Amino acid sequence: MPLYTMPDGEQLFVREIGQGQPVLVLSGLGMQSWQWIPFLLPNIKKYKFIIPDWRGFGGSKNCKIPQNLDAIQNHWRDIASLIQQLQLNDFIIIAYSMGATTAMHGMQYGELKDQLKAYLHIDQTPKIPSDASWPFGLFGKKHPKFKQLLNDLSIFLHQHAHFNHLEDLPYELRNQLIKIWLSFIKIQSRNKVSPLLFNLALKHPLLQKHLLPIHRLDYMSWYIDNYLNHDEDYRPAIAQLNCPTTFFIGEKSSLYPAAGQKIIAESLKNANSIVFQYSGHTPLISEPVKFGREIQYFLKQVI
Secondary structure (H helix, E strand, O other): OOEEEOOOOOEEEEEEEEOOEEEEEEOOOOOOHHHHHHHHHHHOOOEEEEEEOOOOOHHHOOOOOOOOOOHHHHHHHHHHHHHHHHOOOOEEEEEEOHHHHHHHHHHHHOOHHHHEEEEEEEOOOOEOOOEOOEOOOOOHHHHHHHHHHHHHHHHHHHHOOOOOEHHHOOHHHHHHHHHHHHHHHHHHOOOOHHHHHHHHHHHOHHHHHHOOOOOEHHHHHHHHHHHHHOOOEOHHHHHOOOOOEEEEEEOOOOOOOHHHHHHHHHHOOOEEEEEEOOOOOOHHHHOHHHHHHHHHHHHHHOO
């Protein structure tokens, strides 16, 4: 799989499968490009899927963190560079969660909205903070509690920035980090299994490395600080999209309330919504058959 040189000289891993119309696929936080393959495989005879691994994950796990950019600013710089190198224009984007935030950043600060042939937006809000003007940010009404947990995580990670990986932390510090992360899981999940696993991991350290999405502590700090300080409002930018747009919305999403996502979808001139009634933020896991089928249908509608 090819590596592409980014503006700072780092080599970004980009998975490319299929042939035909180009489709840029932007993953959510913690995902790796191979996880898209089961959903995209039925379409590879007509579409070429271009799936970068974000810095810190998969084939890009060793890319350095840029000093003066937050995660979303950097992701858009990387994607803008990739678009330029591949000479993409009039192309399709499938963007999920943090990938969708990156796409909206490109609509607001770049020329992305004028380059798109079609856009698939999967379970993400255009404004991370919840406030009086937008009560549908990350965790909705629970946003203040979420911000406090992020702040606790940020303080912990900056205090112990001399450790590189989760496994490098002394036992007591590792348990402290797991407990903070467990509090984060509890406010987002209706699933009682996850808290049980985290409580079990407190007694069995070998399990701990499997429960956090990021093992490199510098990357965890970078992403945590991004969500803690992110104050962009992309509603005006996404509202200007004229290309055919589809929203995949998890009806039970605790991260991004479905009501807010539906409002944004209705604000676009050329958009429709697909609601995943039994899903939260991860319809690709909760309803994988429908997820794959709806991706295929979305692509077929693009002329």
